Amino acid sequence: MNRCLHKNSIRLWTKVLGAFFICLGLGITVPDTAGPAFAAEPGPVISLVIDGKGISTDVQPIRQNGRMLVPIRVIAEKTGANVTYEADTRQVTVTEKGKRVVLLLDSRTAYVDGKRVTLDAPPMVVNKRTVVPIRFVSEAMGYQVYWDNKSQVAMIQTKPVEDTAAVIGYAKNPYVVQAGDTIIEIANSHDTSVEEVKKNNYLSTDFLTIKQLLFLPEGSSKAAHPLSKEVGDSRLLDEKYYFPFSEASWYEPYGDSFGSDREWTESNNGSVRNHEGIDIMAPKGTPVYSVSNGTINRVGWNTYGGWRVNITDEDGRFRMYYAHLSAYVPGLKVGGTVRAGQLIGFVGDTGYGGPGIAGMFDSHLHFGLYQNSNGKAVDPYYYLRYWEQNKLEDSIS
Structure with a gap:
């Protein structure tokens, strides 16, 4: 078990460049050779995580000849790098903190501080967008990179992860x-x-x-x-379940908000309803991971929960409900299976209205737990506190 408590621009990108593309750094419609393309997504999708936050783009990273290509403009915007393009030479120049990287479209030759290097895969323009091989960029700029194949998400860390977790030394009693x-x-x-x-x-x-x-x-x-006497089903007190945030994620201390009053209702008739879950406040874009192995039984928009996903655990006893998401990872669908600790979406502030409504409250994850046999809501507070000692380790630390 990982026994942890919660953790306490580019400026030159405004011109239309050349006859084929509008601006550098976004990518793409995925060709057959670049990995799977998912149709009919249930909602907004994020495929790029930079420094622990999901980044919304109008494109997705791709796989090309076994290599990962990502939108360079988005990376530059999030890191403060400066990017320029010369139409005559089809040359992209990236500068950051004294580093100078030159790439040539459709060429495997590049230069790092004047030194010639050979790329694993050439930068390319697809659908009027430019993507570059992230392995090369990471080595040139000192970034750490990880490709989550199960979730089809590229994770990039441009700076050291601050480990401020309060670690529980022993959590079995x-x-x-x-x-x-x-x-x-x-x-x-x-x-x-x-x-x-x-x-x-x-x-x-x-x-x-x-x-x-x-x-x-x-x-x-x-x-x-013991905690086992305070919960309805002590079988959930098991190391096979994960907390929905990773070790690298920051979130606010949370209390037991199950059963508290909520005034907003779909009918707006002034009635009050009970809160059927626990709210954990966290920055928008924070990655959310599946607590359990299981099967997706619902995904998409819900009037109260916004972009949400319901997962029935592999034993068929409980449904886990993750709500108010800003986006999903690619490919989630009803009937799809997930593993405990698998990335499924990102914290947001959606809900309380029709599809796409956001900003009615501060960003947070609403986590609900329901008995699968009768749909009855169960207070997940103590389970979350126990699972909090079992967090997914940062994949790229």
Whole structure:
């Protein structure tokens, strides 16, 4: 288990360039030789992640002869690189932090700070857009790159990932704080010390709240009030389930908002409804991962949830509901299967209206959990707190 708590331009791109293309750096309709093309997507799709955020483009990265080509303009805009194009020579020049890279369209010859190099695949114009081989760009600029083949998403890291996670040293013995508990009493009754309890849970004070989840340090006696007694199905307390954000993602501390009042309704008649999930506030574009192995049973627009996806877990007992997304990864469809820890979409602020409505609230992930047999909503708070200790490691760190 990865035992972690939450983690606390280009300017020269305005001209129409040449007779074949409007601007550098976007790409493409995927040809048969460049990998699968997905038709009839359920909603907006993102295929490029830069520095931990999904980037919306009007194109997708492609695979060409076993190599990945990505839209250079988007990368430049997100990193502050300067890009120019010379129509006479069909030359693209990228400069950033003292580095100068020159590429020639449809040529495998390029230059890095004046030194000639041979590319794995040539830059090309497709549908009036230019894409370049990301392996070359990453080596020239010092970026890290990863191609998520399952989700068909290119991930690029242009700067070091800050690891600010508070790591739980031992998470196999969770204890739920009861009324009247003190940290001294909990430590003494479980054959450990206050210092070890605080160290294992990254606590800065002795203050506790009722129903707070503590992870007793290794060597402690079995929890007198274990988490398994607070949840309806302890089978979900398993290391095969993942938290929906990765180790590299930042999000705000979250509480148990299940059952709280929500005033917006589809009829706008002033009635109040219950909140059937947990809201985790996070920046728009934050990658969202599947909690479980399972099968997609719904995907697309929902009046309340916006762009959402429902996944029935592989055991058929529960449905996981991921809502208010800004976009999906390519190829999601009803009946498709996913794996635990697979990238499925990106945090957004969609919903509360007809298709495409966004901005009615701050960006966040709404995670819901439902019994598959009867559709009854289950409070997922404690499950999320447990799964929070099992996060997907950053693929390109």
